[in-house]
Amino acid sequence: MATTIPLETRLDPESCYRAVKSRDRRFDGVFYTAVRTTGIYCRPSCPARTPAFQNVTFHPSAASAQAAGYRACKRCLPDATPGSPDWDVAATAAGRAMRLIADGVVDREGVDGLAARVGYTSRHLGRILTAELGAGPLALARARRAQTARVLIETTDLTYADIAFAAGFSSVRQFNDTIREVYASSPTDLRGRRGGRPATGTVTMRLAVRTPYAGRELLAFLALRAIPGVEAAGDGWYARTLALPHGSGTVRLEVPDETEPNHTAFATATFVLEDLRDVSAATERVRRLLDADCDPVAVADAFAGDPLIGPLVRARPGLRVPGHVDGHEIAVRAVLGQQVSVAGARTVAARLVAAHGRPLAHPADGLTHLFPDAATIAALDPIDLPMPRSRGRALIALCAALADGTIALDRGPDRDDVRRALLAIPGIGPWTADYIALRALGHPDVFLPTDIGIRDALAGLDRDPGTAAQLAEEWRPWRSYAQLHLWQSLTLDTHPKEQ
Template sequence: MDDDSRYEAVHSRDERFDGVFFTAVLTTGIYCRPSCPARTPKRENVRFYRSAAAAQAAGYRACRRCRPDTVPGSAEWDVRADAVGRAMRLIGDGVVDREGVSGLARRLGYSARQVQRQLTAELGAGPVALARCRRAQTARILLRTTGLPITEVAFAAGFASVRQFNETIREVYDLTPTEVRGASGGTPADAEGVSLRLAHRGPYAAGPVFDFLARRAIAGVEEVVGEPGARCYRRTLALPYGHAVAEVGEYGGPGWLPCRLVLSDLRDLGCAVQRLRRLFDLDADPYAVTERLGADARLGPLVREAEGLRSPGAVDGQELAVRAVLGQQVTVAAARTLAGRLVAAYGKPLPHASGGLTRLFPAAEALAEAPLAELGMPAARRECLRTLTTALADGAVVLDPGADREQVERELINLRGIGPWTAGYVRMRALGDPDVFLPGDVGVRQGLALLGATAADAGDWRPWRSYALHHLWRAAATGTRTAGRTG
């Protein structure tokens, strides 16, 4: 987009571009999301920024009406596999806060100077400014939803000092922390946890996503409770500083899903939110997906029937890889049973059970030396699982949000017992690749047959083949045929 087309999006208050770019107004010193309901400023008074951090660095404060810091992330970072896209995913996961810019650069395989240069060139802000923007948003959530003392909020959000925290909040919001908290004073920081809204862009087909997660829910780690239309997905999370129990509702208001997090360490709030966003694919661009797949004569009816269908990711790459190996050559139900046995035998118990949630998914280090006899599966697959977890534990294979997708797929296929289906499934879900196709999958073959299509037709669905997969799986599960069927 050029600036003129961006201004047209602002003039029409087009929510499709919320999070894609930000609008700053010279005369007011405020930056907004494109869909801000305020009166459209004159073209000569508008400047555009690729990130909220860049607008803040230029001296603009967030609009209190449209709250641009709460928009979904740009879908571009989900699609892109280059260094900038990988860096953005790692920053969102809190790597800069925990490991500094040097840690970010090390994970990307670049020097800190190169990372600074590339991010500044594309986004107008370096890794420190981008991480600072993330911390400010985490602080705002804590101020608005908990009754924690402000000093505790500062350190829980990742700030190095209270002074730095106060200065940042005043610069970003033009308010003191006390004023951000407002008259309500938040709620007590107890077992009720932190309640927030997970924003998404455009339509969201929550029903199929919750169906997908419910069929794969592992006893002790995950559960889906409630009736369809009002379900709640609950799971445990192993996080950098501790653990959490997360709850996400099937339906919220327009553009968001309700969420509640009970954290053992509030410093994990931002990381937990980003991992849930990846699991529910909340930063996707459903408009771009629909434009491409909906125009296909075979897929079009399925796309229109499940508008806004997402491609669920994962909260932890290592967990997803283990689950993929357990699912080799067996049904979804059988894989779920095997995963339940694995968790019961090796999962770390929670200090206190929460409903049906009792354990964390076992870490790769715990599984690498485990006998795995409890699983009752063929010796070759047990050995494959041990080979995978050993590679994950010693760092030979890295599945963090910034991992290089092509490299990871090659490394996985080189492990004994892992083939293209497993590597592709991990690439799609653990690494969030939107363009994976699994032609050997039984459900995919069934879905293609119902559509009267072949695997060769999948080339027409680039760069959104992962979403096409979910439509095919859904068609296979329901026996849906489309007008594209022949013969």
């Protein structure tokens, strides 16, 4: 059974108040400050005058502050922050549930659907979320809808009705009431005097990321592995197709490269969606791709005294672990990448897409197909796949398990349970299971000691590759970031076995 930590234990008032007094941006999104005398809640770095200690309380989520009767500060916009890095580090039931709530699972499947994905009853999940985050699943989903709606109001020219349904509200009236309650403003007040008609299905949003942020390295990683038709990349941008709950879409990302720490930068995401109800899901999945909720200062501090990783971190501050928008896709690509080069795996993936990918209704900018879904690949005969027969059987068995729900890669289940289920499939070994955990599950503490790229990197740094696993024990709980720094210590075209 999941254990919960009382709010008063996790949010020490004295420590929180010190962060507020110093306006420490590292804590934005980790907790929120509610001020009794004004009735508002703020992010820790709010530039307003620091309130007296006796007038503040601290909340682990925006939903908790809203449930206590506070409205969002109009000056610091406390809900427009990266999410808490604790959700990925600890990966408790509450953290996994928050990822699914952000993906819109409550809007699509209700609280019972959310609870089933996390593996608890709805009542027990409600108790866990209330204990850890100060609000139940409905309140957390409502806060997420309000935040999405505010961003769409302020950054797009979508009509209010389109925004209401894109954000996940069931009616325009519910949308209006929630915006007034949370922000003490009407949608018209938030938008100001801007107006106009939208480009149908096109939404441009700014996605907050903590700095430093090594955007150039992340783009290079993605560009090297880009599958023609599914992905495209250029100087400062990356684009790809999206398979979403209500339809397909595309996204084009302009990613910041920011070396200064302790503030918020923004990636610009332009979505073209068949169904605007997919805005929340598309946004959350792109945030996973960008590793937007990582705390790079905490990662750097953990490696500061390490003689091997420390210099690499200082050379590339803010390096991220590239996530993915579709766990099923990255699982297939991990199998395709077994024992072959990056270029070879990309070639095989391109053939798979050309033969079995679903064409987009409106291709643009070189994006023409969705990656084949698990059910489509599971129905194939191994003899028809452009790979050794044994690997083809492993791929089809994996896709069958993904298609029937035996294995879920949506960040809902426990990571250890997912790894055991993957290893139970013949042909899926530790490298493949751990690579899937690294990129599909956002696991911050994964290391691949047998990876050829890691062995080459260690040899190039005058370390014995045979000691890789032993060395990595010193890098917990951030071994995934050590993994990326070692890969990046090589030239990008010499990674022979990681996709």
